[in-house]
Amino acid sequence: MTTQCKDCPLRTKPLFQGMSEEEAQQTQRFKSGELVVDPGTPLMLEGSNAPQLYTALRGMGIRYKTLPNGRRQVINLIFPGDFIGLQAGIMGEMSHSVEATTKMTLCVFDRKAFFNFFRSNTERAFDITWLAAVEEHFLGEALTTVGQRSAESSVAWAMLKVYHRCDALGLAQDRSMPFPFRQQDLADALGLSLVHTNKTLSKLRDAQMARWSDGELNILNYDRLAELAMMQEEEARPRPLI
Amino acid sequence: MTTQCKDCPLRTKPLFQGMSEEEAQQTQRFKSGELVVDPGTPLMLEGSNAPQLYTALRGMGIRYKTLPNGRRQVINLIFPGDFIGLQAGIMGEMSHSVEATTKMTLCVFDRKAFFNFFRSNTERAFDITWLAAVEEHFLGEALTTVGQRSAESSVAWAMLKVYHRCDALGLAQDRSMPFPFRQQDLADALGLSLVHTNKTLSKLRDAQMARWSDGELNILNYDRLAELAMMQEEEARPRPLI
DNA sequence: CGAGGGTTTGATGATAGTCAAAGTGAGTGG
DNA sequence: CCACTCACTTTGACTATCATCAAACCCTCG
Numbered sequence: 137m138t139t140q141c142k143d144c145p146l147r148t149k150p151l152f153q154g155m156s157e158e159e160a161q162q163t164q165r166f167k168s169g170e171l172v173v174d175p176g177t178p179l180m181l182e183g184s185n186a187p188q189l190y191t192a193l194r195g196m197g198i199r200y201k202t203l204p205n206g207r208r209q210v211i212n213l214i215f216p217g218d219f220i221g222l223q224a225g226i227m228g229e230m231s232h233s234v235e236a237t238t239k240m241t242l243c244v245f246d247r248k249a250f251f252n253f254f255r256s257n258t259e260r261a262f263d264i265t266w267l268a269a270v271e272e273h274f275l276g277e278a279l280t281t282v283g284q285r286s287a288e289s290s291v292a293w294a295m296l297k298v299y300h301r302c303d304a305l306g307l308a309q310d311r312s313m314p315f316p317f318r319q320q321d322l323a324d325a326l327g328l329s330l331v332h333t334n335k336t337l338s339k340l341r342d343a344q345m346a347r348w349s350d351g352e353l354n355i356l357n358y359d360r361l362a363e364l365a366m367m368q369e370e371e372a373r374p375r376p377l378i
Numbered sequence: 379m380t381t382q383c384k385d386c387p388l389r390t391k392p393l394f395q396g397m398s399e400e401e402a403q404q405t406q407r408f409k410s411g412e413l414v415v416d417p418g419t420p421l422m423l424e425g426s427n428a429p430q431l432y433t434a435l436r437g438m439g440i441r442y443k444t445l446p447n448g449r450r451q452v453i454n455l456i457f458p459g460d461f462i463g464l465q466a467g468i469m470g471e472m473s474h475s476v477e478a479t480t481k482m483t484l485c486v487f488d489r490k491a492f493f494n495f496f497r498s499n500t501e502r503a504f505d506i507t508w509l510a511a512v513e514e515h516f517l518g519e520a521l522t523t524v525g526q527r528s529a530e531s532s533v534a535w536a537m538l539k540v541y542h543r544c545d546a547l548g549l550a551q552d553r554s555m556p557f558p559f560r561q562q563d564l565a566d567a568l569g570l571s572l573v574h575t576n577k578t579l580s581k582l583r584d585a586q587m588a589r590w591s592d593g594e595l596n597i598l599n600y601d602r603l604a605e606l607a608m609m610q611e612e613e614a615r616p617r618p619l620i
Numbered sequence: 621c622g623a624g625g626g627t628t629t630g631a632t633g634a635t636a637g638t639c640a641a642a643g644t645g646a647g648t649g650g
Numbered sequence: 651c652c653a654c655t656c657a658c659t660t661t662g663a664c665t666a667t668c669a670t671c672a673a674a675c676c677c678t679c680g
Contacts, residue, residue, distance in 0.1 A: 201522045204608045209522035226504075226511040227615065254507075255500040262468075262496060265503070268510030269468040275517035276473050280443045280451035282525045283569030287668070319628065327525030329669050334628060349627095355484050366446045373469065529636070560658065571637050576660060578636095591659095 139193065139243075144377070147195070151304035152377040153263075165377060166253040171242045179242070180221060187247050189192040189221035189267040191378055195240030198321055201232045212274060212327035213237075213317070215301055219267055219378050226251045226268075236315045245378075263376035268377055282327045285366065287336045289311060290326040292365035295346050299355055304372050315353035322370050380412040381435065381485070384496060386619070388435065388459050393546035394619040395505075404502060408495040413484045416427045422463060429489050430472040431463035438480030440563055443474045452567035454477075454516060457543055461509055461620050467492040468510075474571045480558045487620075505618035512617055524610055527608065532568045534607035537588050541597055546614050557595035563601070568601070 139145070141164040147155050155163075171190070173179065178185050182201060196212035211232050214220065224230045225247060245253075254261045268352040281293050323333035340346045345361045347354040355361060381387070382408040389397050397405075398597050399467040415421065424443060439456035456462065458556070466472045467489060487495075496503045515522050523535050526582045565575040582588045589596040597603060 152574055168440060203522065203526055204610070209518075209525045211518050211521060221512050226508050227515070231515040251504075253506060258497040259504070261500070261503045261507070261535060264492075265496075265507040267470050268514060270511060270512050272517060273465060273469070273473040275514060275521060276443060276451075276453050277553050279453060279517060279521050280445065282521060283451045283566075284449040292595040320626085324525075327502055330626095331628090332668050333672080335668095338628080345535060368446070376532055466658080562658080572658095573638075573660090574636050 137340060138167075140164065141243075143151060145195075146305075146377055150215070150216060155377060159257075159260065162253070162256060166245050166277075166278075167251050168246045168249070169241050169244045171244050172237045173240050173242070175196075175236060175238055175329060176238075176325065177236045178233065180230050180232075182226070182233045184224075185229055186221050186224040189219070189225050189245040190242040191245070192216050192218045192220065193243055194213060194239040195238040195271060196224065196316060197234060197236045197238075197240060198317070199232045199234050200324065207296060208324045208326070210321055211346055212278065212318065212325070213321075215346075216305055216307075217377055219264075219377075221247070222264070222268060222348055233291060237321070240359070260378075263378065264378050267378070273350045278325075287326070287328050287332055288339060289364055291322070291333065291340060292345070292361045293325060293335050294322060295348070295353060295355065295365065296358075296365050296367050298359060299353065300372065311355040313353050314351060315348060316351045330363055380409075382406065383409060383485075386435075386496070387509065388547075388619055391547055393543075393614065393616060394459060395616045398590065400500070401502065404495070405499060408431065408487050408491050410488045410491070411486045413486050415478045415482050417478055417483070419478045419518045421478060422466070422472050422474075423474055424475045428463050428464070429473055430476055431467050431487040431489055431492060432484040433487070433559070434458050434460045434462060434483055435483040437478060437480040437562040438558060439476060439478045439480075439482060440559070440567075440568065441474045441476050445611055450566045450586060452563055453519065454513075455540060455563075457540075458547055458549075459617075459619055461506075463489075464510060464513075477565070488539070495553075497601050502620075505545075505620065508618050509620070520567075523619050529568070529570055531606055531608060532582060533564070533573065533578050533582060534587070534603045536564060536568060536598075537582075537587070537590070537595060537597065537608060538603060538607050541595065542614065554595040555595050556593060557590060 142157065142160040146152060147160070164269050179190065179197065182356070190215050194216055199211040199214060200208050202208050214234065219233055221230070237250060254264060282289050285293060297311065299308060299313060300307045317357055319333050319337065325332045337348060345357045345364070347356060384399065384402040388394060389402070395447060401405065434456050436458055441453040441456060442450050443453060444450050456476065462476055463472065486591065494508060523532050527535060538556065541550060544550045549555055560571050560574050561579065565572045568575070579590060587599045587606070589598060
């Protein structure tokens with residue numbers, strides 16, 4: 137038995153905008169099933185025209201692009217509530233690949249139904265555009281990080297970014313959250329080498345600012361970390377949930 | 379007398395999707411005027427809630443973010459046909475600033491009318507989302523460049539990227555195009571220092587691959603530049619024009 | 621016990637940053 | 651018409667951040 141949209145465990149999180157019963161019903165009609173995948177499973181392939189779109193319900197993953205020389209850029213991390221495949225839905229082709237890092241549960245939507253869903257309700261169409269704008273916003277920040285921040289500052293930024301997200305999802309407790317990625321993933325996200333990333337992490341650990349081991353991230357000194365990250369305060373704006 | 383949307387000089391460019399008479403009329407109703415600005419004029423401010431949205435009709439500009447330490451990341455360059463202020467239109471706040479580099483002519487839209495425009499026609503709503511998806515696509519590529527490419531490769535990539543765009547706009551001739559930016563702008567876009575950017579440019583010049591001086595960019599050896607840039611072939615997908 | 625994926629550490633060097641100064645050209649005012 | 655300024659580009663010298671290479675270490679798993 138798959139989760140009913142009206143009973144979606146994410147719906148009540150403060151991170152997301154409220155969803156009316158009617159909206160939940162609309163989403164329900166759009167939803168074609170649920171998918172559970174093991175760690176490491178590819179969900180979308182760069183350049184492909186995915187027939188399915190997803191919303192992450194549980195678990196985490198990554199989006200990434202690969203270059204002809206084999207290097208990989210992690211575009212961002214996927215957390216519960218993220219919509220996957222917007223680009224395929226709109227432009228017909230993915231510009232990056234998506235892969236599950238942990239075991240994941242995904243709500244499956246049919247690409248063919250996407251346009252109907254989009255046109256079925258102006259509010260929902262607006263929500264989808266909102267999601268795209270949020271993503272653009274995030275990518276601008278990520279670009280700024282990779283382009284302008286030092287390694288230490290970048291790592292601090294990334295840690296706070298994921299911490300905020302997890303906190304808003306209620307997955308964090310005591311300045312501590314699950315963070316099941318590999319150091320290589322973080323390195324590829326920040327444009328750093330694995331070795332340098334590792335050494336930077338150990339600096340932050342020694343400085344008692346943050347500790348990450350065994351898939352658990354611990355923010356030890358929020359304020360100093362935020363200063364190092366040059367984090368701009370911005371209130372968590374609730375986002376739409378599809 | 380301002381330009382009528384139905385007579386928009388951009389409408390006929392192959393870069394853009396065809397626009398029906400009816401769509402032109404709808405856009406016309408949404409359009410509240412035209413604005414001509416001098417080089418260096420700020421158009422949008424990061425964090426502000428812009429009351430106006432624009433489409434660049436003529437001229438070029440840049441989008442950028444600034445960090446507390448004063449460093450600047452150029453998010454992308456603005457060419458004719460680009461829609462400015464989508465984020466403000468959707469989320470109510472800009473995540474970056476926008477500035478005119480050359481003299482620019484802009485179609486002005488009223489933010490308050492934006493939602494009406496969006497809901498007035500599903501096709502137009504879809505177009506706006508398309509634009510956001512295109513931007514996301516571009517930012518992913520830019521992030522990959524800054525994170526994974528070497529300085530030489532980055533510069534080559536940037537040159538080809540703008541060349542393709544200008545070519546599609548009919549602004550290029552003989553592998554040559556206007557490129558009125560400063561080296562500092564390019565440096566800030568690629569996360570490089572000004573000095574290193576300058577030296578990289580002179581390498582590409584010496585290697586007879588590309589020459590950029592006096593606001594004119596010249597692609598001397600397209601193939602070698604493309605190889606250096608690790609440019610993936612991708613056909614120019616026509617984009618919507620608002 | 622060995623294999624394999626991931627993390628950690630050390631050594632070395634290249635790419636790219638910083639600092640400084642000179643060069644160029646357009647624009648301004650005496 | 652000639653300084654003079656100002657913004658931008660170019661060049662050289664020096665430095666540091668970060669990449670690469672290599673090897674050891676740690677765990678889990680078969």
